[in-house]
Each structure stands twice: as structure tokens, then as C-alpha cells.
Amino acid sequence: MDAVAIGQKDNSRKAYYKEFREVIEAADVILEILDARDPLGYRTKEIEKMVNNSGSGKKIILILNKIDLVPRENVTQWLEYLRKDYPTVAFKSSTQTQRKNLGHSSASTAKISDNKLQHSNECLGADDLIQLLKNYCRSCNIKTSIVVGVIGYPNVGKSSVINSLKRSKVCGVGATPGLTKHAQEIHLDKNIKLLDSPGIVFARDQGGDKNSEILLKNCVKIEQLDDPISPVELIVSRCSAQQLMNKYNVPMFRDVNDFLIHVARQRGKLKRGGIPNIDAAARIILQDWNSGNIPYFTTPPTSAITMEVENN
Structure with missing residues (x-):
């Protein structure tokens, strides 16, 4: 299994992976962040297996993030x-950009109105997660504090x-892949310390759809793509033609x-x-996909994963 750290092309993969391993080893609890639109696509069972086989009693919590997009x-x-x-x-991060102090909503994600879920700037799910982490603090026989590694x-x-x-805003945030290049340490309170790890993709270079799948996870900067058309081909296969016709x-x-x-001509x-610049048009499509402007979601598997796409 190749460990591929995605950032700028000259970033050291080995250095990224070293930082990542240090977070895993130091943590008592692992928060694995998943995109709610495609949870299995963002889940790294190799890491879960590594944590479970460590024999150290580490806990794993899955965070279903971006629930407002599905x-x-x-x-x-x-x-x-x-x-x-x-x-x-279930989690929705705060989207407030102007305020220094980010808001929390104490409402249950299961009971909150659709309107508030879609349009509120406040974080949802934080209270449930913090309470779960505090339970782990109390459940330790000797330790009264825990280290929580955040991976994804x-x-x-x-x-x-x-x-x-x-x-x-204690961590840098942006739509650019590879923004977190080193592990960052944040004290949530006197008993809970968070470690933010660099983003890492565990995958072999298998070509074809496998590589396009990774590109659709916004793991590589769009402007660095040598071939932006192949991942767009995957988008077109997932979305209905009518949805794309309406969107663009x-x-x-x-x-x-x-x-x-058609998109190149429409967007100038x-x-x-x-001559239509189809590479530039493809980058527009990829940007819309990564930002959630092309709605899609997956459903839990029965015998296989089924992809569903919202029609506009």
C-alpha cells in the first residue's frame, strides 16, 4: 500500500507520512473525518486496522461531516x-467567516429543521462529539486527559x-488541498488535546477510474492537473444529462x-x-464538483455501493 501525501508537487511524501504516523501513535482517540456525500469513498480501513491492531486500546470515532450537503x-x-x-x-462545521468566535447550535441534528440545517452558519454536532470525548476521559482508569488525533x-x-x-479559528482553513502540512496541536480544554494531521490518501496508482476517483475528492489542486477531462468524464457518468444541462x-x-x-462556449x-478551451471548461466543472455546487450523494451498500444523484 503506497502512502501518498497530496499537496504541492514538491512536498515530501515521506515527511507528510511521518507527521501522520506521529499523530496516530500519540492519540488515544482517532477522529476519522468522512465526507457525508461519499462516506465509504473517504474511509481508510487500512488505518482503522492499524489502530485496532496496535494493542494500545485506542478508540475510533467516525465524523460524518458536511451533512448539510445531503x-x-x-x-x-x-x-x-x-x-x-x-x-x-453527524456534523456540520461552522461556516461563519466574519466572527472571531464560532457559534454552536445545541439542537439535535436529527431534530433540526431542514432550513436551519441548510442555511445556518452555526456548527451542528459539536456538543454530541465533545460529550463523547469527555466520556472517554472519565472512562480511563488512570488518565484524566486524552489526546485526540484528527485524520482524513x-x-x-x-x-x-x-x-x-x-x-x-485556530487552524488554517481553505478549499486548497494540502493546506495542513504539519501536525497542529490544539487544546480543547484541560483534558482534551487535539492533533490535526496532514491529509493523506492511501491508494495505489491504478490508473483509469481509480485515479479519477481520487481527483474527485479534491486531493490535488485543480490547476496542477495534467488531465482535467478524465475526472469530468466520471462526473458526467454519475449525473443525469438533464441535471448538467440545467446547471450549465x-x-x-x-x-x-x-x-x-458547450460549457466552454457558454462561459466564454x-x-x-x-476554438473552445475544453481544459478550462473541465476545470470549471471540477471546481463546482469540489465545492458542492453539483449535488450528489451515495447510499449505504447492501451488496454493492449505489450512487444516487440529486436532480435539479
């Missing part, structure tokens, strides 16, 4: 599925979760190339001589 019933289904393995908390893919929301728990105000298209030609992305 239907409520989908969140409920995933919670039921994931809780068969580990404690799982690049740009899955690790730093946002920490900021929301701390109620202040384009006519019916035959394939991904035809779709990108033209080369000299009026």
Missing part, C-alpha cells in the same frame, strides 16, 4: 450503517471540525467532449480563433 434521510441511513462499526457523529483525506474538513469544536445552460450533448465544448472559454 438529504436528511441519507444522513440517517449512513449513521445506522456506520454505527455498526464505530461510534459515529485532504480537504475533507479536518481543520474546520477542529475550529468548530474550539469555537475559534447547455443543450443536449453526445459525450463528455461535446459537453465541455475560447482559444485564439474561437
Whole structure:
């Protein structure tokens, strides 16, 4: 299994992985941050196995982050599925940008109104998570404090979760992959210390759809992609043609190339001589996908994973 740390092209993968391992080894509790739109796609069972086999009694908690981007019933289904393995908390990080102190909502994520879930700037799920962590503090025979390692893919929301728990902007946050390059230590209170780890992708370079899947997780900066079209082909295969036509105000298209030609013309992305710049159009699509402007979500598997896409 190759450990691939995604950041700028000149970043040391070995250094990223060293930082990551140090967080795992130091932590008593591991918070694994998952994107609610595709929880299994962001889950690293290799790490869970490594933690469980360490013999150190470390705990794992799954955080179903970005729950405002999927239907409520989908969140409920995933919670039921994931809780068969580990404690799982539904979470929405605070999106407040102007205030120094970030707000918490004490409302249950299961009972909060759809309107507040979709439009509130306040964090949801923090109280449940903090209470769970405090229970672990009390359950230790000798220790009265715990170290909590926060892990997950690049740009899955690790730093946002920490900021929301701390109620202040103690970690850098941005839509750029690889923003956290070193482990950061944050004291939540006198008994709980958080460690934010660099984002790491565990995957072999298998080519084809496997690499495109990684690119759709916003693990590589869009401007660094040599081939932005292949992942867009995967997006087109997942979304209905009507959804994309409505989203980008384009006519019916035959394939991904035809779709990108229409988008390039619609957005004014033209080369000299009026030739559509399909690479530039593809980067627009990828940016919309990564930011959640193209709605999608997965459903828990029965015998296989089923992908569902919201139609606009």
C-alpha cells in the first residue's frame, strides 16, 4: 500500500507520512473525518486496522461531516450503517467567516429543521462529539486527559471540525488541498488535546477510474492537473444529462467532449480563433464538483455501493 501525501508537487511524501504516523501513535482517540456525500469513498480501513491492531486500546470515532450537503434521510441511513462499526457523529462545521468566535447550535441534528440545517452558519454536532470525548476521559482508569488525533483525506474538513469544536479559528482553513502540512496541536480544554494531521490518501496508482476517483475528492489542486477531462468524464457518468444541462445552460450533448465544448462556449472559454478551451471548461466543472455546487450523494451498500444523484 503506497502512502501518498497530496499537496504541492514538491512536498515530501515521506515527511507528510511521518507527521501522520506521529499523530496516530500519540492519540488515544482517532477522529476519522468522512465526507457525508461519499462516506465509504473517504474511509481508510487500512488505518482503522492499524489502530485496532496496535494493542494500545485506542478508540475510533467516525465524523460524518458536511451533512448539510445531503438529504436528511441519507444522513440517517449512513449513521445506522456506520454505527455498526464505530461510534459515529453527524456534523456540520461552522461556516461563519466574519466572527472571531464560532457559534454552536445545541439542537439535535436529527431534530433540526431542514432550513436551519441548510442555511445556518452555526456548527451542528459539536456538543454530541465533545460529550463523547469527555466520556472517554472519565472512562480511563488512570488518565484524566486524552489526546485526540484528527485524520482524513485532504480537504475533507479536518481543520474546520477542529475550529468548530474550539469555537475559534485556530487552524488554517481553505478549499486548497494540502493546506495542513504539519501536525497542529490544539487544546480543547484541560483534558482534551487535539492533533490535526496532514491529509493523506492511501491508494495505489491504478490508473483509469481509480485515479479519477481520487481527483474527485479534491486531493490535488485543480490547476496542477495534467488531465482535467478524465475526472469530468466520471462526473458526467454519475449525473443525469438533464441535471448538467440545467446547471450549465447547455443543450443536449453526445459525450463528455461535446459537453465541455458547450460549457466552454457558454462561459466564454475560447482559444485564439474561437476554438473552445475544453481544459478550462473541465476545470470549471471540477471546481463546482469540489465545492458542492453539483449535488450528489451515495447510499449505504447492501451488496454493492449505489450512487444516487440529486436532480435539479
